Amino acid sequence: MKKGIIICFLFVVGCSTAKYIPPSKPEKPQFSKTIASGYDKTWDAIINHVSSTFFSIENFEKESGLIIVTFGSNDPSQFIDCGTHHVKVRQNYQTKKYDGPYENFVVNYENGSFVGRMNITAKKISDNKTRVRVNAKYVLSDNLGHTWNFESGSSASQKMQNTIAKNKIRKCYPTYKAENSILNAVQKLAQNKN
Numbered sequence: 001m002k003k004g005i006i007i008c009f010l011f012v013v014g015c016s017t018a019k020y021i022p023p024s025k026p027e028k029p030q031f032s033k034t035i036a037s038g039y040d041k042t043w044d045a046i047i048n049h050v051s052s053t054f055f056s057i058e059n060f061e062k063e064s065g066l067i068i069v070t071f072g073s074n075d076p077s078q079f080i081d082c083g084t085h086h087v088k089v090r091q092n093y094q095t096k097k098y099d100g101p102y103e104n105f106v107v108n109y110e111n112g113s114f115v116g117r118m119n120i121t122a123k124k125i126s127d128n129k130t131r132v133r134v135n136a137k138y139v140l141s142d143n144l145g146h147t148w149n150f151e152s153g154s155s156a157s158q159k160m161q162n163t164i165a166k167n168k169i170r171k172c173y174p175t176y177k178a179e180n181s182i183l184n185a186v187q188k189l190a191q192n193k194n
Contacts (some may be wrong), residue, residue: 022081022170023081031130031133034130073114074104078175080138086099117136121133137192
């Protein structure tokens with residue numbers, strides 16, 4: 001009986017392979033742009049863009065030039081890059097391979113969560129120039145108490161104790177999709193100036 005248990009244990013451990021490939025550090029993008037457009041037109045363009053995309057407006061105040069938005073997704077790999085995960089997962093009584101973004105694994109297989117929050121500021125420089133600045137904050141959490149909390153231009157790392165992968169550090173960077181979405185919309189406004 002003991003021999004059967006040992007063989008079974010070796011079979012389970014032998015099949016439980018996992019591999020983690022860390023993300024590459026992204027190039028740091030611009031977080032602000034000065035555009036050749038008046039404050040009112042720029043403000044309206046930002047509000048129109050934000051309200052028609054994946055962002056949700058939490059608060060805005062035109063006088064101070066501040067817009068606060070939130071965003072989230074079941075596909076957080078659009079917004080953050082935490083590397084690639086290769087592992088066997090058991091779901092609905094079936095075992096299958098998962099090969100994909102680690103952040104999506106956390107959200108979709110570990111009951112994790114992802115939320116983003118962004119501050120957008122617009123500042124009048126002159127009658128036909130406005131400075132727009134963006135800064136996002138990202139929070140990824142798993143069900144084991146690990147939280148990656150980082151902002152535009154930075155990263156976060158967590159050491160995983162419960163993994164059989166050799167690399168136990170999980171690092172996350174922004175993809176800058178959220179920041180670029182705003183700044184590209186502002187740039188488009190400058191190019192389409194009447």
